[in-house]
Amino acid sequence: MNELERRYHRLLRAYPAEYRRARGAEIVDTYLDLAGPGRRWPSQADAADLLRGGLRQRLRAAGAADLIPGVRLAAVLAFLTATALAAVWSVLELHPPPAKWGVPSAGPFVSLGIGVWAAWLLAAVVYAAAPGRWTRRAVALALLLTVAVVPVAALAGLPHPPLLVLLPQVGLGLVALGLPERLPARLRATPLLAVGAAGLAGVNLLPRNDIISYYGWTAEQILPGAAVVLLVVVLLLGAGLALRADQRGGWALLVLLTPVGLLSLHILAGSADGLLNGAPRPGWSALAATAVVVGVAGPAMLPLAIALRRRMRRPAPAEPANRCPTCGVHR
Template identity: 65%
Template sequence: MNDLERRYLRLLRAYPAEYRRARGAEIVGTYLDLAATGRRWPSPADAADLVRGGVRQRLRATGAADLIPGVRLAAVLALLTGTALAAVWSVLELRPPAPYWGVPALGPVATLGAGVWVAWLLPALALAVDSARWARRAIGLALLLTVAVVPVAELAGLPRPPLFTLLPQAALGLVALALPDRLSLPVRLAMPLTAVGAAAATELLYAREDHYYYGWTSIEIILGMGRSLLAVTLLLAIGLLVVGDRRGGWAALTLLTPIGLLLLQDLVRSGAAYLPVGRNAAFSGLALAATTVTLLGTAALGAAVALSARAGRRTIPS
């Protein structure tokens, strides 16, 4: 057994034990046959494919197989929302604050976020040419930049977008990584059209303003997106449930954390003023609320999977 085979076998642990015994040798053999000569490590694409397959089989084994289509639906909604937000911020970043504001800017753009938001538009372009794999890679790159912009800005002493814009964007991106390999043409075209529409609407709404900085306007945009995503998700969940389809419910549970982070200001705002960004909630309150929302959203999804698995086992005849 060579190093490559051993490493594929380690990745195979993502699958349930019974599945590994039945088909493990076949799966590993297929990957080894397709691997380049002399390769010692599985490619990132192969590793991700094995892990996704393992998670899928484990969900099927627990009776929660309908979670997978729900997560895929949530991924599409998450990417649509993330794309719209990225387009809005990209336009507004081109209007840095006036010098007399005394707020640091970065030349022709407001902050380092200009590059981050452009990166978030790349997945929509990848999907426009029918490449879900490249779209997922672009999402991964955008996630890395979203995380990296915080320490880079601190070390360089340069302005960056506030965390109340970065956190929900990262959460939406994590969900969007579950994009299905195949999407219909209308869904694929909806991504770039969403970006164009959001950018055009932002340009129209703020045409009279020659400067911008992340303040109360940003909070209103974030809250508006959160409320819209919540409304669409609930309508889909109810509509699909009426016809006996539980995808919408799973999508709603999957999006619970991103929606909560988008609505963070609503959750913690108590009327206290935070002068740098208008009527913004205190940072300590936001940090606590963000942690709570993330933990509760993850726990709710996990509890739903566990309950579904228990219900599935009860329906299996002995």
């Protein structure tokens, strides 16, 4: 066994043991035949393909083969929500407070968030024109800017969007990285339609006296509303798919629990803080603690659900041949 073959066998550990025993040699031989002469390491594409295949087989063995389609459905819904919110925040960024108030601003914009929201709107355009690798790159860029805007604003001495707005955008963006590569053109254009509708809604949300409320009640009203809409949509889709024995909607709901929780962070933290301290509004400590709980509890639901599905699929032990199947008495 040469070094390349040995490394392919290491990657093959991603597959369940029974599958490796049955087809492992065939899989490795196929990759070795396709590898170029003199190659010592598997290519990145081969490694990713083996890891994806191993994950699919492990999920299939656990009875969770529909998890990956559920993740893709969740990614589409998360991307729609992220781009729609970006359109609303972009409109609000265009109306900074009057200069006579002495409130810090980023030139003609409220904050440096305008660059973040522009990146998300660009991702919607890329998704409509070139789904697949380019869309994932655009989403990754928007996600990177969403995370980087806080330290960049601190270094530049300029304002940034509130963390209450940025955190759910990060959660939605992480899920959106799982966008499917192939969708009909009319579905790929849906984010652009959502952006247009949300932009019009953002214009109507502006106060009459042009006083921006980007850091006030606007975010506290829009974010929970987006959480409710996202939750209702995934529940309706899940119910419709379940009627056809399709469990994608249930997995999509589990994947979206964290973004929904982050969108509702102010309400969840306010409820917890009110119960503990009787405070009408949550403090920073309550917001931070609730964000940590949501960020940990949501992803933990997936392995628990997979373990439960595996347990439900485990066959019952066979009855001994010398036991009566009716009364259970030994013969």
